[in-house]
């Protein structure tokens with residue numbers, strides 16, 4: 001079994017093309033994306049509606065009305081949720097932010113005071129936050145900001161001129177209201193939305209993490225499919241036959257492949273993160289334990305994925321023509337190219353079915369959310385990766401036994 | 409050493425083996441001779457446990473193939489019809505890998521590899537990648553890879569197809585040596601010269617069946633042919649040959665030469681000459697020879713062994 005793996009490793013390192021694809025290309029891409037995503041915050045706003053998580057602690061008619069108004073805007077699709085669970089989701093990285101209407105919102109609005117609205121967010125989702133916040137501030141200001149200012153102004157006016165007759169008062173009130181409309185007032189106003197990052201910002205730029213994790217996983221998928229396909233190649237070349245002549249149990253031929261695929265995957269990911277460390281200063285050494293776990297889990301899941309894809313095919317050529325498409329689609333859904341939060345909702349829902357998603361989120365956990373490896377969120381990601389990997393392995397072994405390992 | 413009885417193999421479309429049986433004694437050199445598609449490779453694949461038979465009993469080195477495939481595998485070495493080596497590894501690394509699958513201790517293995525490389529005349533090139541080798545050299549390593557665990561039995565499936573005379577002769581020498589040392593051979597070929605040269609016994613296969621088996625002498629007596637009249641012509645072409653074939657059903661054409669199979673050459677000679685003259689073939693040379701496997705095969709099947 002290990003003899004097989006060693007042979008595969010020898011073959012891998014003898015194959016210049018595999019080496020270039022496995023190491024040089026991903027390094028080049030990571031570099032490219034690291035620069036491209038460096039200024040992630042400057043992304044342009046997109047026209048389609050963004051999901052907005054809203055927690056209504058106030059629960060009053062006033063807050064409800066504002067939330068309904070937000071929901072009716074084309075820019076947002078509001079999702080109402082309990083504050084605790086909403087904050088939890090942000091912390092876990094499932095949502096970018098939550099808009100909280102604190103208790104007393106209606107009252108302070110009526111009283112013309114600064115209403116307690118809070119925007120809590122995950123700073124690793126810089127780009128999305130910037131877009132959401134930008135859109136939100138404007139709209140909310142228009143809805144409540146103007147109203148409270150007007151109330152303030154009218155109240156001040158009434159206090160200054162308590163003796164005015166009601167007809168003149170109504171006339172002047174109308175005058176003030178129209179003066180303050182039109183929106184110029186917004187510019188003068190300070191944003192009253194309190195913003196709180198639920199996750200601390202730090203030196204590892206999310207763009208960099210995304211570039212490294214996303215690209216490394218995507219390129220790894222290409223590499224592992226090629227490794228899985230090498231079983232088919234061995235069949236075509238006749239060496240599989242010779243393996244089967246030997247007393248080696250057929251299962252071990254597959255295990256040998258898996259071992260070598262896992263070793264090469266682990267190596268590849270390790271090299272990528274080392275590169276990120278030395279080229280871009282990604283702080284890998286202070287998170288070394290969770291990082292190692294995540295590398296192993298990702299390598300395992302990816303290697304299994306490669307085996308699975310190869311086990312479906314009949315020839316190496318088939319795998320090659322399928323693999324590009326499959327990897328690109330999966331990487332796209334899984335957030336290897338565009339971060340998941342920047343995708344339409346249906347794609348975000350699909351992303352959990354990809355290896356990429358769990359790995360990339362795992363790497364975010366490490367470098368951004370700074371979770372320790374015992375953190376349940378992080379452990380969940382590890383578990384999911386191992387589970388996905390094992391399921392894929394089992395299916396792959398069955399299929400290989402049925403197809404590739406059968407000479408006739 | 410090997411016993412096969414009523415072996416059948418059905419593929420989806422056709423029946424590749426239609427119930428073949430044979431016995432091979434220890435140290436015997438058994439040849440399976442037959443044209444393309446006869447079922448030689450299928451037989452070898454089943455004996456080497458990588459293809460499951462549809463029916464039949466097989467025992468190898470005293471082990472039942474179905475019940476104890478691993479024990480069977482340990483006792484056999486298989487030289488596949490295609491070259492089955494890793495092109496990107498050196499000859500030495502290839503041999504090291506293939507040998508290690510049989511759990512030969514590394515030190516012993518390395519010694520044997522060196523011996524093999526010397527035996528096959530490739531020691532100097534042992535560290536070069538297989539892909540830089542010529543077809544003949546690859547064939548040699550292809551054979552060496554099957555011998556490292558020193559099996560009692562060796563299966564060779566057309567090990568000399570399409571190679572240069574030098575490699576072929578080297579391989580013949582090795583085969584002769586191994587045979588002399590007492591190794592049991594199952595050897596498939598469609599070169600009758602090889603079969604005649606090495607085989608103690610031969611099974612003639614056609615269309616999924618062994619149509620005759622025995623020593624060369626036994627086969628000769630079986631075929632009811634004693635002699636062939638070998639006639640050379642100066643103007644042989646397809647049309648004239650076809651005309652000849654309509655009157656004589658046991659003829660073989662080999663580059664400008666036609667063999668007429670006969671149980672009594674002297675009696676048939678005049679008919680042959682007359683017939684040739686009648687259709688306008690001009691004879692340049694006539695010879696009377698004994699039978700060989702080619703003509704035996706022809707007389708048994710009405711077909712030529714080679715295309």
Ligand SMILES: Nc1ncnc2c1ncn2[C@@H]1O[C@H](COP(=O)(O)OP(=O)(O)OP(=O)(O)O)[C@@H](O)[C@H]1O
Pocket residue numbers: 407408419420421422423424442443444445446447448449450451489598
């Ligand atoms: N995997 C397979 N699936 C279906 N049919 C097969 C398969 N392998 C062989 N056959 C068929 O079985 C028959 C015997 O094939 P086999 O390879 O055993 O012949 P052979 O005697 O080795 O021929 P050759 O001299 O060309 O090597 C052929 O008709 C072939 O088409």
Ligand SMILES: [Mg+2]
Pocket residue numbers: 448449450489565
């Ligand atoms: Mg064959």
